[in-house]
Amino acid sequence: MSRGGRGGGRGGGRGGGNPAMAMMPFELMGDLGSGGLFNVQTDLFPEREIAYPRAPTTREKEQLAASKSYRQALKSSAFYLRPPPPPKDIERYSDRYKANLDKPPSLQIISSNTSFFPDELHSILDPKKKVKARKQTYDQSNALRDLDALTNEAENGTKAGDDDDEDEEKEGQGSGAEEEDYDDEEDLIDDNDYGQNYFDNGEGDDVDDDDEGGGDFY
């Protein structure tokens, strides 16, 4: 959409000028400064008429009261999480009058069904449940396991016995556990490492003379 087309399409007239400015010759426009062509108000807070809103009706006031009491109740409930208060430095006179900011009730007392929450959050609701370590579910179509099977077959011949299967399973589980540790490091150690393979720091370059007189000019 070409908004510029609209202004340019009107032809030779001066668009956007203020009404008092007739066809002023171009040379004299410099005296006006930017007040000639641009009619935009540049005040930070331009004058505006602000309408007064209607007074609140009784219904609106009561809705407001309901909303306010709800928010206050929520603030003192277990659901409003606050950062821990800063440690007290010195004892002050007003401390004895300070509103009791007792420790808000913890989330354990809210009644809720743990089936509504994922496993990792169960420990918050029910402190007896330990944090479940992330289960490593063993995927049947695990490509790694197939690879292990292939390598085992290659090494031990085509003996597809039960012993091999058991070994593979143990190896798979073991390697699965170790995999997590190695994952981070393996990302760093890579065959395609540009830095090691290609990057030339430029230390060994000879410094050429600026005067390259050998160029041929045709």
Added chain:
Amino acid sequence: MSTQPRLCREIVLEHFGPIVEQVAQVLLTKGRLTLSGIVQFTQMPVRTVREALVVMIQHNICFYAEAREGLRQVCFYSIGQDEILLRLRIGRIIYWAGEWFGKEASTITHLMLLNGRLTLKDLKQWVTDNESSPQQKIVVYEQKFSQLASKRFITAVMPEDSKARIDRQLEAEARAVNEILLGPSTREKAEIEVKVQQQLEDEDQSRQMIGMKRKVTENMDDDVSASKRFAFTVEMDVEDDVFFRINYKQFTKYFRNEAVIDQATDVINRGAGQVLRLFLEQSDSFTGGIGKEESQPTSALHVASVLPHDMLTDSGLDSREDSVHNDRPTAADIVTEYFELLRQSPARFIKRADNKGHNFFVVDFKNIRLYMMRKLFDKLLKSRFGNSTCRIARILIEKGKLEEKQVQKMAMLPAKDTREKLALLCTHGICDIQEVPKSADRAPSRTIFLWFVSLDKCYQELLIDLYRSIANVRQRIRVELATRQRLLEKMERKDVSENQDLLSAGDKKAIEELNKKVERLEVSAGRLDEMVMVYRDF
């Protein structure tokens, strides 16, 4: 920052505190994350993040999805922006629950919104702890609870509720795809998608009956009002241990019906509003889904049979003809006349239902919604830009695409003014230009420029503007409270909260001013939310 996340942040900060707000902010800006992702971005201890997630899931604003990644099972959390935005309406919901069902109902909704989810057992416990003479009150509370549940204002919570909807959809689609041998074609995939959507919606609808034991009793007593004679009163008993939560959609539907009735009262008269209310009650619009464009059909006779008696004498209609027998108009006549008025009004409240036989009408919600949106839009234009600009916009809306000269003639304004005003509307995104080139090279001097207004686009932009305004108002409230932090702390002191006279005169005046300011700001936020309801939810 885009407007919806900003408004969500303000709401979460106000309701749940700074910690939950930080977690919500990360989820809003980064999308779905695992627990470790959230910990990494917020730099908060793991336990704190877990608590924040529990709070959010409990209040139904956060969803989780368990997915498989390689060897591990990870859990992704995502936030529901729509659910957070609905929390703006909490004050209105609590108040109207009290108006429609009694004081106990408003306490029930208050508690349910406070806890996110509530069982009947917990409610009874609360009543025993907090109310005088609990034995009688428990019965009343239980009755109100069942009433709310049977009218679907509160629904049972299932474990699937906290799972992200899109994951459920994808799972269902994957299951359906697996059933088809040889892989599905594109058309079959599209069919599966539609079917799965329908399935999920049906599940949501049928969900509403869970958690209740049903007793059907036919109530043929005389003291039951006539409107109930047509429906069996179904009495529901609620089970004690099932968790319930507020069903915002049902409240929105009631708000919509009230707004429609108010419109009829404004446009025509009070009698028309009453007739429309009876119509809606008759056609059972208070229980169907909100997406419906039309209500169930009813005829004038049905409505006439439930017309209250005072309408017969004071119907609000004026009969100018000399009636021979000097008898008062019958109920059927009054209703028929009102139906004509409703049908022919510019808002087109009702229209004929062709398939149900002669003289059956339906309430046309779609037209009413468009009418309300348009009316609000006109009002806003007028207050923002003035009469003449509003006139230009209305001309463009009604006539379609016009050239500048035609607009000038129709609006009866000088050429310079129309140009300026059209440009003003353009910068605010209300009108657009369509270029029609006359020659192959698109020279501006040889193209026709047509101005037009695209109403859908305007409504969408208006909705975003409303969100931004509400966020600004909330921020202003927060700032006003923050600048007076010391004064508020003084108010919370134990000796002051008991005895207000300990404050100096200046302090008292400052508190009064603060209360007035906050009241005005909150009321304007409430009105903006009403407008959001018209544009988004009706």
